[in-house]
Amino acid sequence: MKELEEIKDCLIEMKNLSSLMVDLAFSSVMYDSEDIADEVYILEEKMDELTLKVKKLALRAAKYEENPEKLLSIIEMATINEQISDSAYEIADLVLRDVEPHPIIRKIMHDVDEEIGRIKVNKGSILIGQPLKQLKLPTKVGVRLIAIKRGGRYIYNPSKDEKIEEGDILIAVGSGIDRLRELSNEKGEEGEFIEEEE
Template sequence: MFDLDRQPVNFKDVLIEMKDVSELMVDLAYSAILFESKEIAREVVNLEESMNRLLYQARITSILGARRLEEAESMSGLLQIAEGAERISNAASDIANVILKDIQIPIRMRRALPEAEEVTVRIEISESSELVNALLGEVRLQSTTGMRIIAIRRGRFWIYDPDKDTRLEKGDVLIAKGPEDGIDPLWRLAGRALPQIDPGIGQPVDNLDRAVLLIVEMKNVSELAVGLAYTALLFDSKDIAEEVFWLNERMDSMRLSLELWVLEEAKKIEPIESLRGLLHMAAFADAICSAASSIVDVIRRDIEIPPIFKKIIRESDEIISRIDVQAGSFLDGKTLKEASLGAVTGMIVLAIKRGEQWIYRPKKNARLYEGDTIIAKGRRDGECRLFSLSKAEQ
């Protein structure tokens, strides 16, 4: 039974929480796969129950908030966005159940996940680390290393989605996500020597290797699609919305290719049970991309998104920023690799607009120029740092 006296009735707050929780669930689901953690997988399933309650709450508040036809249309658009976030959470819950049901994931899949554009790492804080007894809000790890702490294991207990008031302790095991170039500074802050990096699966040598690398690409595409979906709504951009639809079509093609490769490999592998996990992983990425496409469908149908949506994005845990590169700034003329924006600001660059041309998912060798517009996601303090780097040097 829905109890209005015990629930917030602000639609904006409900949508903010749904966006944050759905993104956290995706991060934790991949972490559960990577570290074979049933504890993390159970937390994903628990969060799914919270998302179901939030969606019900969103439906109730949207009905109560619409008094005229125009308001009802706007509310329907916001409700469709909420349902898209809930679909993302459903997909995360499904992949968590892969771990809970002991469905095998090939070791090559786990070795390949660190090849993704945003990597997930696990590190223990040493006794000599400067992080000991520090508050997360004080050290600002994401804006100084690019790595975002999504969970902390303390003894037998887990702290999920820690906030700025969470105090770190010696022996805490951090689960962090971010760009690859943020790994080294995070290890140094934790007082640990960077271990020898596993070279991974190397070059593709058979269909299974090709399937594994394709799943990593599907992971990258699905996360890009979600980021671009919220960007399209924030800036009311049909161009970006069309890119999300194209990514969804590309995802369908990749999933078909993966299924063919897995079927080919099934002839050579005994038992074939180990291949089921690959199909589940592909379905996971496909579902996330499909949900992103449903989120931007409101733009294709010309449903007006009320101004409150900008507040939702700006008040979320991860915000989306649009920043112009000025002549003579630190960024002017530098490649993304040279600027090392991930480690320096903690912001992930989703796209660059140059004139009328969009560069989606720019590579490290993409060079920034005066007049370029950067679309990036990250924390608010990282946005401030990125803005200062884009300003002309005095």
């Protein structure tokens, strides 16, 4: 059934979104980043759209189900994901409302080995046109891409064949965020990729 296939795709995207939002929300507070907090805000709107879409699809699918009550679990799953995203938004909203975080938050920041960053790939970046399998970001730079925002859509857990494009927003986790910013030419400077030693 077409509706059930669409529901499956929506729920997968909602799962990815809620997980990404939680990571970004905590990171926005830890690093006092309004850019990352704004990203959570945008994702929250996307989650609301997906929740409404799943509910509408479930209602349409109920017409063809012998036991339509089974679809309630789908609506409940969508609602739970939305609640997770709402909580993530509330965390990020601390940054947007300029609430000073408790010192324990700073302590957590220092104890966390991996930073989460939101980096834009600008013109002149040597990353442009390169597939991830060639860039080997985890070993060469020390970061792992969680998602790529390209225009209005997100590519979650991008494949090794995915190529970086100018204007992409890279959402990455790792210890090499600053190096990735340099390679992405965020400051409009020319960079040189460090080849991995043989």
